[in-house]
Amino acid sequence: MTGPARYADADAPSADLDTGVDPAELTDDDLIREMSSLHRTRLDTLRHGADAALANHLRRTAELETEYLTRYPGREVDPGRLRDV
Numbered sequence: 862m863t864g865p866a867r868y869a870d871a872d873a874p875s876a877d878l879d880t881g882v883d884p885a886e887l888t889d890d891d892l893i894r895e896m897s898s899l900h901r902t903r904l905d906t907l908r909h910g911a912d913a914a915l916a917n918h919l920r921r922t923a924e925l926e927t928e929y930l931t932r933y934p935g936r937e938v939d940p941g942r943l944r945d946v
Contacts, residue, residue: 881895881921881924884924884925884927884928885928887928892925892928892929892932895921895925896922896925896926899921899922900922
């Protein structure tokens with residue numbers, strides 16, 4: 862997959878022009894790339910996207926981030942990012 866999910870190979874069984882590739886079927890590199898793309902476009906979509914675009918953006922972000930957390934439940938947490946409680 863070289864671009865956004867809507868450009869996925871139409872012959873792939875999980876490719877869907879409305880929902881994208883199932884996150885569970887993405888390689889680790891593809892998953893990170895897709896999340897990075899969504900995070901790069903987040904503010905623009907929030908400020909200027911149609912309601913449907915924002916809803917799709919939120920749904921896809923949740924899908925990809927949930928898959929990431931499933932793969933890396935013990936992800937490394939930077940101690941510098943923790944708040945004193």
